[in-house]
Amino acid sequence: MFYVPISLFCTLLLCFHLAFFFSSTTTNTYLPSLCSPISKTNTTTATKYPSSKPKTPPPQEPNATTKYPSSKPKTPPPQEPKYEEEEEVVEEEDDEEEDEALFRLASLTNPNPTTPKKIAFMFLTTTPLPLSPLWELFFQPPNQTQTLYNIYIHADPSRPYEPPFSGVFSGRVIPSKPTSRADPSLISAARRLLSRALLHDPSNAMFVLLSPSCIPIRSFPFIYKTLANCSTKSFIEILSNEPTLRSRYDARGLGTMLPEVRFDSFRVGSQFFVLSRKHARLVVSDTRLWPKFKLPCESVYTCYAEEHYFSTLLNMEMEVGDGTCVPATLTHVDWSWSGGKYGHPRTYRPEQVGPGLIRGFRSAMPRYGDAGAGNWSSSEDYPFLFARKFSPTCLEPLMRIASDVIFRD
Template sequence: MFSTPYVLAFALLLSLPLLFLLAPRILPPRHLPISLPDELDDLALFRRASLASLHSSSTFSHLGTTNPQPKIAFLFLTNSDLKFAPLWEKFFKGNENLFNIYIHADPSSKINPPGGVFQDRFISAKKTQRASPTLISATRRLLATALLDDPFNSFFALISQHCIPLHSFRFAYHSLFASTPTESTTHSTRYGRQVKYRSFIEILSKEPGLWERYTARGNDVMLPEIPFERFRVGSQFFILTRRHALLVIRDRRLWRKFKLPCLKTESCYPEEHYFPTLLSMEDEKGCTKFTLTHVNWTGSVGGHPHTYRPAEVSPELVYRLRLSNSTYSYLFARKFLPDCLTPLLDIADTVIFRD
């Protein structure tokens, strides 16, 4: 007969493979840390973008046709192939002087460059993980790159690989640049009244579970910089003005709090809190407090919104997704399965891009 210690040791040895297999399901997920070299690399990029913006102007003149027009910077944040690239190609076609594209693709994922208007638009990227500060870093990296690249980038639209356009480019462009600023977002210069547009970012303060998210890092960790009454939540996808993009990359104070690891990972979604909280605290009147990217949270699973399937794609769906509670139509929508590409292309010219 085997002695008890030998039996226990043998049983433990046999259980090790099973433990490794089940550990990811039993233990809470470990969030991807941001290394010091990555942090310093980002700070150097942010400084370059900030300094460059001091020597250039994001304003534009209507005095002559030779002056460049303001542009929209489309910031694609992805960890998989851009399956809807053919649809976006149709969206961008014919408007080459009015937009720029920047893509942050997780380098740990094998992504096939789509070519076309997306050719050579990939920026220096770092690994990302959902519900972690790495998504904030990636977004700030996109903003800084776009700020540095073209002084005429005036709006910055964050887009995911699961997003689709709901209108033509011209409709989206005119919706943004014809948006009505408030009195607080205009100021006088020696050249006259200069318009400051507002950012389209969702900012909510009374959502269920907000306290649990606020204390995800510990009860008092966010203090004194961010008291609970100033803590906000909103959609991860937004459209920022140039001055707000600069505000984001220049921030150090709030970032020091939001980059801290969470103790309650089930309540940790920093990418949904950092931007609404920062802009609410710094320039609430300069924000619309709503997003122009439609998302359907009905029947959400695991923190993911409803995912549209090919059978759901129809003209009626597009018309329905455009509707919003504001005076603005939604410009984009998510979340769509890659298989939706064909039915979307089938109605692109007759529905999506016919405003």
């Protein structure tokens, strides 16, 4: 009488067990965004941390789901802090390997640009380019039948970008990583921009590094003609007589830069440069000086790696007297005010913007090397093409004088 119900009960138990087995062994597949590169970090993370989760996951810190797809057990093992530290080291190593692979690939590109020659405008930013409307006008000159430029943006992914990049800046952000002022991360960011520009278009002949506070002080046709006509030259400030040169050299510790970088080879200069394709390849292919300049600093007040690395590298690598490296920046900046001693140049405010300011930039001449224009071996003089540092509130007065002053040469 009781044989059938007991059999049925056993069958139900067996089905329940199988259903539980199949549901517990099913895992989610990680689908990376089509707009992002597949990095070793993502692959390693998915392998280290299983995707199964407890029914009620514990609260996690922001972005924890990105680094650790699976939630932690309710009672973490004592070694958990050690695992987190090891994971950070692994991620840093993977980032370094990823950059090295990119740089190696870019160093194999053709050093001679194809025609028509183009200008690569590279923006290194942590903001959504507050002066972008002015640049929009700059990049859309009348009667231009051919695109003679490319735009590349390195945007710190840890910062907010509202409003997002739009117009000519839409879709121009390269795979980027966090950056900090007075930190080797700015060197890496500039090298990523150079690498992406080298690989993207073989017509890129000149590479202009810009900040979000930079503006053009000439029209696009004027700047294009100036740079295209001297596309075998680079413009980068190279200074050896700065008062803080010794303390900057020793910022990582006495003797740390030796033997690769001797003090008499060490140089400083503005981080904003214009490089030829030949010198852009030289920068991304460097493996000799970078290990020294990426070292941590003991004195953070004199350690501005982004102002040391490029000037020192070009100074050491270029042939003496070859005339291909002009020791001056084409981006005007005012260090004469009292606040300049704290590591920041003058920041222009709306009430200072007017036709007289732009004309003043144009009439000024870059300093060539250490002793002014007389130290530059060539008889050619070059004008400033860009200027910084403008606050976001300067946009309105800049737009008012854009057509009649800034873009009228």
